[in-house]
Amino acid sequence: MDEALDTKLRILADAAKYDASCASSGGKKRAAGKNGIGSTTGSGICHSYTPDGRCISLLKILLTNYCLFDCAYCINRRSSNTKRARFTVAEVVSLTIGFYKRNYIEGLFLSSGIIRSPDYTMEQMMLVAKTLRNEHGFAGYIHLKTIPEANPWLIEQAGLFADRLSINLELPLQKSLEDLAPEKNTATIKTAMGQMRERIIEAKEERRHFAPAGQSTQLIIGADTATDDVVLTTSASLYKNYALKRVYYSAFSPIPEASRFLPAKSPPLQREHRLYQADWLLRYYGFTVPEITEGGDASMLDLDIDPKLAWALKHRALFPVDVNTAPREMLLRVPGLGTRAVDKILAARRHMRLRLDDIARLTSGLKRLRPFLITLDHRPTRLIDRADLRQSLIAPPVQPSLFD
Amino acid sequence: MNTAVTLAAGADQDGFRLAVRRLLAADIAPDAVVWGTPDAGDLFGGSLAGDAPPVMLPRALAAMITPVVCHRDPERYALLYRLIWRMRHGEPELLANPADALVRRLEMMRKAIRRDLHKMHAFVRFRETIGPDGTARYIAWFEPDHYIVEATAGFFVERFRSMIWAILTPVGSLFWDTERLAIGGPGTKDHLPADDAFEAGWCSYYESIFNPARLNTVAMRSEMAGKYWHNLPEARLIPALVRGAPERLRDMVAREATTPIHRDPALAVAAMAKQNPKTLADLNRIIAAAPSLVPGATRAVLGEGPIGAAIMLVGEQPGDAEDNAGRPFVGPAGQMLDRALAEAGIDRTTTYLTNAVKHFKYQQRGKRRLHASPTTSEVKHYRWWLMQELGFVQPKLVVALGATALLALTGQPLPLLRNRGPISFDGQAGFVTTHPAYLLRLPDPATQQTAYTAFVADLQHARSLASAC
Numbered sequence: 001m002d003e004a005l006d007t008k009l010r011i012l013a014d015a016a017k018y019d020a021s022c023a024s025s026g027g028k029k030r031a032a033g034k035n036g037i038g039s040t041t042g043s044g045i046c047h048s049y050t051p052d053g054r055c056i057s058l059l060k061i062l063l064t065n066y067c068l069f070d071c072a073y074c075i076n077r078r079s080s081n082t083k084r085a086r087f088t089v090a091e092v093v094s095l096t097i098g099f100y101k102r103n104y105i106e107g108l109f110l111s112s113g114i115i116r117s118p119d120y121t122m123e124q125m126m127l128v129a130k131t132l133r134n135e136h137g138f139a140g141y142i143h144l145k146t147i148p149e150a151n152p153w154l155i156e157q158a159g160l161f162a163d164r165l166s167i168n169l170e171l172p173l174q175k176s177l178e179d180l181a182p183e184k185n186t187a188t189i190k191t192a193m194g195q196m197r198e199r200i201i202e203a204k205e206e207r208r209h210f211a212p213a214g215q216s217t218q219l220i221i222g223a224d225t226a227t228d229d230v231v232l233t234t235s236a237s238l239y240k241n242y243a244l245k246r247v248y249y250s251a252f253s254p255i256p257e258a259s260r261f262l263p264a265k266s267p268p269l270q271r272e273h274r275l276y277q278a279d280w281l282l283r284y285y286g287f288t289v290p291e292i293t294e295g296g297d298a299s300m301l302d303l304d305i306d307p308k309l310a311w312a313l314k315h316r317a318l319f320p321v322d323v324n325t326a327p328r329e330m331l332l333r334v335p336g337l338g339t340r341a342v343d344k345i346l347a348a349r350r351h352m353r354l355r356l357d358d359i360a361r362l363t364s365g366l367k368r369l370r371p372f373l374i375t376l377d378h379r380p381t382r383l384i385d386r387a388d389l390r391q392s393l394i395a396p397p398v399q400p401s402l403f404d
Numbered sequence: 405m406n407t408a409v410t411l412a413a414g415a416d417q418d419g420f421r422l423a424v425r426r427l428l429a430a431d432i433a434p435d436a437v438v439w440g441t442p443d444a445g446d447l448f449g450g451s452l453a454g455d456a457p458p459v460m461l462p463r464a465l466a467a468m469i470t471p472v473v474c475h476r477d478p479e480r481y482a483l484l485y486r487l488i489w490r491m492r493h494g495e496p497e498l499l500a501n502p503a504d505a506l507v508r509r510l511e512m513m514r515k516a517i518r519r520d521l522h523k524m525h526a527f528v529r530f531r532e533t534i535g536p537d538g539t540a541r542y543i544a545w546f547e548p549d550h551y552i553v554e555a556t557a558g559f560f561v562e563r564f565r566s567m568i569w570a571i572l573t574p575v576g577s578l579f580w581d582t583e584r585l586a587i588g589g590p591g592t593k594d595h596l597p598a599d600d601a602f603e604a605g606w607c608s609y610y611e612s613i614f615n616p617a618r619l620n621t622v623a624m625r626s627e628m629a630g631k632y633w634h635n636l637p638e639a640r641l642i643p644a645l646v647r648g649a650p651e652r653l654r655d656m657v658a659r660e661a662t663t664p665i666h667r668d669p670a671l672a673v674a675a676m677a678k679q680n681p682k683t684l685a686d687l688n689r690i691i692a693a694a695p696s697l698v699p700g701a702t703r704a705v706l707g708e709g710p711i712g713a714a715i716m717l718v719g720e721q722p723g724d725a726e727d728n729a730g731r732p733f734v735g736p737a738g739q740m741l742d743r744a745l746a747e748a749g750i751d752r753t754t755t756y757l758t759n760a761v762k763h764f765k766y767q768q769r770g771k772r773r774l775h776a777s778p779t780t781s782e783v784k785h786y787r788w789w790l791m792q793e794l795g796f797v798q799p800k801l802v803v804a805l806g807a808t809a810l811l812a813l814t815g816q817p818l819p820l821l822r823n824r825g826p827i828s829f830d831g832q833a834g835f836v837t838t839h840p841a842y843l844l845r846l847p848d849p850a851t852q853q854t855a856y857t858a859f860v861a862d863l864q865h866a867r868s869l870a871s872a873c
Contacts, residue, residue: 001605009605013612031562039563045526046627048638050614051646053623060613068669068676078673079664098602099609101542101567102530116672117679137566151680152788153694160697183673202781210781253617254653260661266653267617348503358503 001098009095011085015065015076016111018255019168019218020248022046024057024106024141026213027163036137038100038107040163044141045106058109058143059099063087063125067113071181072259073170073223073252076113080257086115092128093136100140107141107163108132114147114183122150122158129161141213148192149183155192156199159210164245167192168218172234176224180261193217193242201243214245221275222268223252229299232278232289239283249275274301281307284339285332304394309335312372316384322374323354334372335393336365368393407452408438411481414575415474415551420481422456424488429456434489439481464499465491471517472510474551483510520549524556527632528571531600535568542569545596546635551575557585572596603637610638616649617656684711684796687789691762697785698765698778705732707758707793714870715750716799717741718790720808720839721761724773732757737841741805744840744856748863756797760812761786783811794832800873802832803866806839824862826869833873837862 001009025044032038046055064086065076075082087095096108110128114121125144132138144162146155158165167189171177174186196215203210217238219231226234235247251267258264278301281287285308295310296302302310312319312335321330323345331342341363348354348362356378360366371380371389386392407427411419427437430452461469465488472480487506491498501507530542542564553576560571561580571578572591579586624642633639681687688706696704698721705722708731717733725735733741745752760783766773778786790812794802804810804827807820813829820836827834838859846852 001602006605006608010608010612013609017613017615032565035566037564037566039559041525041559045522047526048610048636049624049628050610051621051624051642051649052615052618053620053627054615054618055627056610056613059609068673078669081662081664095605099606101564102532102600102602102606103528103544103564104602104606114676117676119679153690153785156785157697183676199781199784202779202784206779206781208779208781251618253615254656256656256659258656258659258661264657264659266657269618269620344502348501351497351501352503354503361503361505361508 005091005095008085008087008091009061011083012061012063012065012087015062015082015113016060016109018075018250018253019060019109019111019145020054020250021109021143021166021216021218021246022055022057022060023164023216023246024143026245027141028212030139032137032139036139037097038138038140040106040139040141047104047106056104057106058141059096059105059107060109061087061092061095061111063092063110063112063121063128064115065113066115068116069114069181069183071170071184072261073180073220075255075257077259079259082257089124089127089131093131096132096140097136097138100138105140107138107143109143109145111145112147114149118147118149119151119154122147122154126154126158126161129158133161143213146192146196146215148189152192152195155195159196159199159203162211164213164216165196165211166216166218167196169234169238170218170220171224172219172226172230173224176226180224190242193238193244197242215242216244216246216248218248218250221249221251221272223262227299228271228275228278228296228301229289229293231275232282232292235279236282236289247279249279270303271301274303274307278307286329287311305390306335308333309368309393313390319372319384320374320380321372323359324349324374324376334369336367336369336372337363338365341365406436406438407432408440409452409481410440410442413441415554417470417473420469420473420484423452423481424485425456425459426452426454427485428459428488428492434482434486437482437485439478439485441478461488462491462496462499468499468510468514471514471555474517474520474555475513476550477513480513483513517550517552517555520552521556521559523632524548524552525559527628527636528560529635529637530569531597531603533597539568542567543596544569544571545591545593546571546573548573548575553578554587557587561585570595607638607641611641611645614645616645616652619646619649619653621646681792684793687792687796691789696763698761698763698776698782700727700766700773700776701763702727703730704762705730705759705764706762707756707797708732709756709758709797710754711756711797712799713754713756713797714800714873715866716756716758716794716797716802717805718802718809718813719757719759719805720841721759721778722764723775723841724764724766726759727764727773732759736844737839740840740843740856744860744863747860748867750863750867756799758790758793760790760809762789778808780811780817783808784815787812787815799870800833801866801870802829802834803863804834804836806842809839810836825865833869835862835866835869837866 023044027040027042029042030040044057046057048056066084066086067076067078070077070079099105110125112121112125129142129144142162143164144158146158146165146167148167169189177184177186200211200214238244238247249272251269251272253267254264278292281292291311292307293299295307295314301307321334328342331337344362353376355376359375371384409423469484472484487510498504499507524546528544528546530544533541535541553573557578566582568582569580572595574590577588577591681690691704691706705726723735726732742752761778765776765778767776804813810820811817823836827836843852843855843859846855
């Protein structure tokens with residue numbers, strides 16, 4: 001690889017790293033034909049991890065970081081003095097195939113600054129995906145960032161070549177978007193999301209290929225005044241109305257060439273971590289947004305303890321729960337029990353009455369769940385009323401581990 | 405006396421299954437079996453020989469045996485045999501109880517294998533070298549924790565089928581020549597090419613995608629343990645990235661926001677929003693240049709007729725004749741339409757004719773190109789063009805010919821007959837009738853005549869509505 005291309009790669013990877021999405025999952029299993037290359041496994045593979053603990057699954061780059069938009073939170077906004085570069089379509093294709101053949105990546109995640117016009121930019125991105133699929137028989141994963149301002153014909157073409165499409169909402173409040181991203185518009189973004197949702201559902205019914213791994217979005221945390229309540233309400237509505245596969249939360253990170261509109265400070269990683277936990281509670285544990293936020297204070301989540309524990313501590317009257325008789329929905333509300341542990345408990349219950357030792361074999365959250373769970377040999381009736389319960393359950397500070 | 409079973413080194417799937425058949429046939433309990441491999445020395449016990457009848461094992465049990473046999477734990481065979489024995493002696497549902505100590509231990513072993521497989525899929529790194537015949541070969545060196553090399557073969561073959569590659573490990577090797585898989589003995593790292601054309605680029609990527617403001621080495625190590633690092637080219641960058649991160653973060657936080665040096669590209673920004681086609685000719689250029697969304701089609705068939713026409717007729721999609729001629733409504737259905745228009749007193753030359761879908765979707769049957777109906781989502785893909793077209797033509801009345809046109813004009817699949825007659829398409833005056841091709845398909849001449857008369861009556865109705873507008 002020559003030096004000029006290496007320099008471009010450095011600039012355009014650096015420019016892409018503030019997008020949190022990395023997943024190569026959600027699609028169906030598939031493999032290339034005899035002369036093609038690549039496969040998707042359905043669950044995705046992380047090929048490496050950088051020292052920020054994030055996985056490298058896809059080659060995540062921008063086609064170009066020249067951009068006509070001026071979004072204050074973005075290093076690539078037109079008023080930033082960051083170094084600029086632009087890949088040709090052939091260069092992106094060659095990098096993707098070269099990396100893929102060495103087993104560095106699962107595929108490509110392509111995004112771009114807006115140059116000339118949204119339509120032109122979208123067409124260029126699509127050309128990359130189309131070349132990979134049609135000329136190289138590439139069957140690996142392709143995630144295309146969709147440009148909602150592009151015309152619907154182009155947006156819908158993207159779904160023919162991509163496994164996943166995404167449009168970043170970035171800021172949940174329309175007011176913040178107006179202030180910080182003057183060229184963007186919540187209504188345009190949501191219209192495009194709605195259009196993709198419709199097409200994804202129809203194509204599935206018609207067994208046509210159209211973004212089989214669905215669509216996702218990202219919200220930036222800490223760049224504006226949106227509370228956790230606002231963020232989670234937005235997520236819940238996005239999941240419900242647009243059938244998104246994932247909402248990613250990205251703690252606003254200081255950038256070189258920062259805008260003077262935004263505070264330079266360490267990213268709120270703990271807040272981001274709690275939001276991911278809350279997102280899980282929404283999707284897999286039957287919690288509603290009001291239930292989750294009432295565990296915290298003033299519309300913000302408790303940063304010291306996880307949102308399920310926070311909720312349980314405010315509803316002590318519902319605990320302890322008998323592990324041998326409680327229904328699934330209630331077991332899912334016990335701090336320390338994940339969905340898999342609950343399913344194992346339900347399976348084991350058909351064969352035996354469970355003791356604390358048995359629970360220890362099924363989950364690693366024993367310490368947290370002790371005050372909340374009754375087993376054959378454990379009745380924590382007084383634990384639950386202790387005033388210092390919260391304090392005793394706060395885990396020693398560790399760096400959050402995301403994307404596991 | 406104990407019975408000794410000696411199995412091959414590594415994951416001896418066949419040997420273990422044969423041993424289980426023999427042991428069960430001889431009714432030997434787990435406590436009386438000593439399991440060993442050739443390198444384990446003398447086992448002091450009798451041995452079994454000869455064939456034994458096959459044993460039916462539940463699927464869930466087989467799904468436990470295959471991965472666990474790959475585990476490095478010397479006790480793996482003994483544990484598996486104990487599980488099989490118990491399930492055949494009064495505890496058939498044992499595997500369904502995750503809280504049982506034996507099941508739990510085997511489950512952990514199975515999980516370890518799954519993880520090892522996953523990490524091998526993830527962390528194998530090929531280097532390219534050019535073989536004597538000038539073709540590219542890809543060679544990797546990897547050190548798995550367990551005896552999983554053969555078990556990973558399917559994954560690598562499927563993914564890199566068109567490449568010639570080898571994966572060498574201390575416990576066995578895989579060779580693929582684009583057609584056949586060969587399994588070899590232990591390899592050495594000596595055969596790994598010294599460098600690779602993309603490796604420096606990969607390391608550049610790794611450095612650049614790392615965000616120093618989010619340093620979290622605990623999370624990194626939990627997924628990419630130190631034991632893998634020496635075989636990962638990118639891992640040699642980790643110490644420097646970690647060391648430099650705090651300072652890079654301090655720098656970013658402390659640095660004053662700079663004044664943009666670029667002039668404000670006001671003209672370009674203003675132009676950006678003006679991308680939509682301005683005229684019907686603009687739109688037609690875009691449509692003509694776009695590839696077909698539906699399979700088939702040699703070209704896009706554009707709408708035809710004057711802007712400001714009183715009536716705009718929307719059909720389904722071009723057919724064989726239209727695709728060849730590049731004009732709408734020139735095939736058999738078009739001729740039927742012409743006749744009906746004339747009878748209804750509508751002049752085709754002052755009417756705008758177009759289709760919901762601009763390309764001919766067909767299936768090739770021998771020499772014939774058979775019309776294939778566009779699906780709902782395909783029609784909706786084309787809808788944006790139709791709406792733009794409608795905006796430019798601005799007819800007094802739009803006539804939907806058939807259900808596809810109705811879907812395209814409303815965006816919803818609606819029953820045709822229940823909506824036949826006048827309608828409003830989101831404020832635009834409209835009319836719904838059948839497609840002329842429907843008349844052609846009616847088998848009985850009498851029914852066809854009735855339907856044709858109704859069609860002409862509809863067109864007359866439409867004409868009077870258009871002139872009243």
